[in-house]
Each structure stands twice: as C-alpha cells, then as structure tokens.
Amino acid sequence: xxxxxxxxxxxxxxxxxxxxxxxxxxxxxxxxxxxxxxxxxxxxxxxxxxxxxxxxxxxxxxxxxxxxxxxxxxxxxxxxxxxxxxxxxxxxxxxxxxxxxxxxxxxxxxxxxxxxxxxxxxxxxxxxxxxxxxxxxxxxxxxxxxxxxxxxxxxxxxxxxxxxxxxxxxxxxxxxxxxxxxxxxxxxxxxxxxxxxxxxxxxxxxxxxxxxxxxxxxxxxxxxxxxxxxxxxxxxxxxxxxxxxxxxxxxxxxxxxxxxxxxxxxxxxxxxxxxxxxxxxxxxxxxxxxxxxxxxxxxxxxxxxxxxxxxxxxxxxxxxxxxxxxxxxxxxxxxxxxxxxxxxxxxxxxxxxxxxxxxxxxxxxxxxxxxxxxxxxxxxx
Numbered sequence: 480x481x482x483x484x485x486x487x488x489x490x491x492x493x494x495x496x497x498x499x500x501x502x503x504x505x506x507x508x509x510x511x512x513x514x515x516x517x518x519x520x521x522x523x524x525x526x527x528x529x530x531x532x533x534x535x536x537x538x539x540x541x542x543x544x545x546x547x548x549x550x551x552x553x554x555x556x557x558x559x560x561x562x563x564x565x566x567x568x569x570x571x572x573x574x575x576x577x578x579x580x581x582x583x584x585x586x587x588x589x590x591x592x593x594x595x596x597x598x599x600x601x602x603x604x605x606x607x608x609x610x611x612x613x614x615x616x617x618x619x620x621x622x623x624x625x626x627x628x629x630x631x632x633x634x635x636x637x638x639x640x641x642x643x644x645x646x647x648x649x650x651x652x653x654x655x656x657x658x659x660x661x662x663x664x665x666x667x668x669x670x671x672x673x674x675x676x677x678x679x680x681x682x683x684x685x686x687x688x689x690x691x692x693x694x695x696x697x698x699x700x701x702x703x704x705x706x707x708x709x710x711x712x713x714x715x716x717x718x719x720x721x722x723x724x725x726x727x728x729x730x731x732x733x734x735x736x737x738x739x740x741x742x743x744x745x746x747x748x749x750x751x752x753x754x755x756x757x758x759x760x761x762x763x764x765x766x767x768x769x770x771x772x773x774x775x776x777x778x779x780x781x782x783x784x785x786x787x788x789x790x791x792x793x794x795x796x797x798x799x800x801x802x803x804x805x806x807x808x809x810x811x812x813x814x815x816x817x818x819x820x821x822x823x824x825x826x827x828x829x830x831x832x833x834x835x836x837x838x839x840x841x842x843x844x845x846x847x848x849x850x851x852x853x854x855x856x857x858x859x860x
Contacts, residue, residue, distance in 0.1 A: 487566040491661040502860040504566035506839035511846040523555040526571030528608035532601040538577040568660035606846035620676040631694035638701035663714040667699035670719035692741035700748040722762025724787040731766045742775035763787040791830035805839035813848045817855040824859035
C-alpha cells in the first residue's frame with residue numbers, strides 16, 4: 480500500500496518524533512460496546528469485556544456466526560472512530576477463541592470437562608468477562624513454564640513466519656483503512672505475568688523466567704521486522720499490566736533482574752529499526768520508570784494513569800522526549816461532568832506543550848461512561 484496521504488498520518492508521524500502538529504492526534508485504547516451503541520444509535524461491537532464475550536458467544540454458534548461478528552466488529556469500530564474524528568485506529572483486545580462448551584447464556588468452558596479447563600463468565604452489569612474457575616492443573620508450575628519456554632524456543636529458531644502470522648490481521652486492517660486512519664494494531668508484550676504461579680516462579684525459578692522474557696524479546700524484534708516488511712505504520716503496542724495505584728505488584732529488583740534485560744534487548748533492536756514501541760500498563764510505575772525509559776530507552780508510554788500520579792506534567796519533567804499515549808482519567812470520564820472532562824483534557828494538552836502527546840483517556844472508555852463526556856474529551860484538541 481502507498482504511503483498514507485491523509486492528514487491524520489502526518490499528524491501522528493510528527494507526534495511520534497516530537498514534532499509540531501496542527502493539533503494533538505486523537506486516540507482510543509478501547510471503547511465499551513454500550514458507549515459506542517449510544518454514540519451510533521444502534522447496537523455495536525467495539526471493545527472491553529463486552530466485545531470479548533460477544534466474540535466467544537459468536538464462536539459458540541459456529542464459524543459463520545463468528546465471521547458475521549468479525550465483519551460487524553470492524554464496521555462498528557471504524558464508524559465510531561469516524562463519529563469522534565479519531566486519528567488512530569486500533570483493534571481492541573479480543574478473545575478470538577472457540578469455547579469447548581457453552582454452559583449458559585453468559586458462561587463458557589475452555590478445555591475438556593474431564594481434563595484441565597477454565598470457566599469464563601460474563602457479568603453484564605459490569606461488562607466484565609473473566610475466568611471464574613480453573614480446574615486443578617495436571618503439571619506443576621515449573622514444568623508448565625519449561626513447556627512454554629520450549630514453545631518459545633521453537634519459534635525463535637525461525638521467528639519470521641510466526642511474526643508475519645501474528646500481524647496478518649493488522650495488515651488486513653491497515654490495507655482496508657490505512658487511507659483514512661493511522662492504523663496501529665500490531666504488538667508484542669514482554670513480561671513475567673502476575674498470577675500466583677508466576678510470582679512464585681520469579682523466586683523459585685528466576686533463570687527460567689529470565690529465559691522466558693528474553694525469548695519474548697526476540698519475538699518482539701521479529702514482529703518489528705515483519706511490520707517494516709509489510710509497510711505498516713512503524714508502531715507497536717507492548718508492555719503488560721504490572722502495577723496498581725500504589726505501585727508495581729512485584730519488586731523493582733525483580734523487574735531489574737528478570738524483565739529489564741529483555742526490554743533492553745528488544746528496544747535496542749526496535750529503536751535501531753525505527754519502530755516505535757510504547758509500553759502499556761496503568762497504575763503507579765514510578766519505581767520502574769528509570770529502567771523502562773532510560774535504561775531500556777522505550778520511546779512511548781501508554782495507559783499513562785493520571786489517577787496514579789502519572790500526569791503528563793510529572794512524566795515530562797523526568798522524561799522530556801517521551802511520547803505519551805493518553806492521560807485523561809477513565810474514572811473521571813465515567814463519573815465526572817462534561818465540564819470537568821474538558822478541563823482535564825485541556826490540562827493534558829497544556830502539560831504536553833503541543834508535542835509528543837496523543838489525546839485520549841488513560842485506559843478504556845468503560846461501560847456507563849456518559850456519551851456527552853466522550854464527546855467533551857475529543858472536542859478538546
């Protein structure tokens with residue numbers, strides 16, 4: 480595909496290198512289906528737990544139903560971005576997986592009933608779709624980790640086929656809509672995880688955890704090469720949730736030992752290629768910031784959590800060249816007034832000084848967010 484001629488592309492490219500733009504580009508990490516439906520005046524599939532539930536439910540009805548869902552998802556995503564005049568188009572986190580059984584309207588089993596399986600359930604009131612039961616696992620944590628590493632090592636032996644396959648949906652999305660939006664839907668996370676077994680293995684098998692993250696780094700580099708090979712916009716989402724409002728869920732010392740080397744490895748390659756990788760995690764990341772944005776030289780920061788002291792102003796004071804992807808509070812967007820949203824959105828732009836900032840909320844636009852607040856956010860630019 481030829482270079483994107485749309486002004487949105489020039490605006491985003493200038494922002495990525497800290498240049499001046501006519502206005503800050505607009506960006507939505509994810510938007511709940513209910514909110515999009517209110518904006519469009521019809522049912523819509525766009526993001527958060529409601530879209531993950533809808534996709535699994537479609538798969539439960541068969542391949543034809545899933546194909547219909549996917550077509551509708553793309554149509555709805557594009558339409559809501561048009562309605563809000565948003566510059567960056569990205570596919571939300573999906574659960575593109577066929578369940579083994581549908582237990583009731585909102586509950587699904589993944590895995591055989593007589594073997595290892597997980598039960599997922601949707602809570603309509605909260606638009607949350609998450610696991611509610613994990614059967615006893617047949618293998619101990621270290622054995623499962625070794626099997627995961629063996630799979631990653633097999634990929635690392637020849638990573639480009641897997642990397643091309645991983646970005647294939649993003650390439651199709653970009654070919655269809657790259658003339659209108661700056662399409663950024665490729666990514667590769669690096670991290671140890673945060674369930675109890677992961678946290679235990681950081682202590683009992685640190686060498687294996689480091690091996691895992693270093694292999695993830697090799698794959699992230701391959702994804703970067705695949706992005707350039709395909710001609711996609713050179714942007715990758717990455718990172719992985721690892722913090723709450725009080726700080727990281729494991730120690731900075733553990734991050735330095737087991738995760739930072741992988742980020743240094745991946746970002747040395749990606750920065751050399753000219754691929755912009757933005758680390759995504761909400762929460763208070765101050766104890767890790769020097770490692771991420773100085774030692775590893777990560778050029779971008781997403782899910783920048785204003786409610787956890789991660790304001791544009793504070794982050795820029797320490798890292799003046801860092802590109803920030805959204806900083807308006809998702810909580811304020813849901814619970815505040817339109818005037819409060821406008822004021823905070825203007826504050827983020829003022830703090831950014833007209834450079835290196837994508838205007839948007841820190842995390843998803845969640846279910847229950849008033850439409851007038853969403854419009855107020857994107858009217859400030």
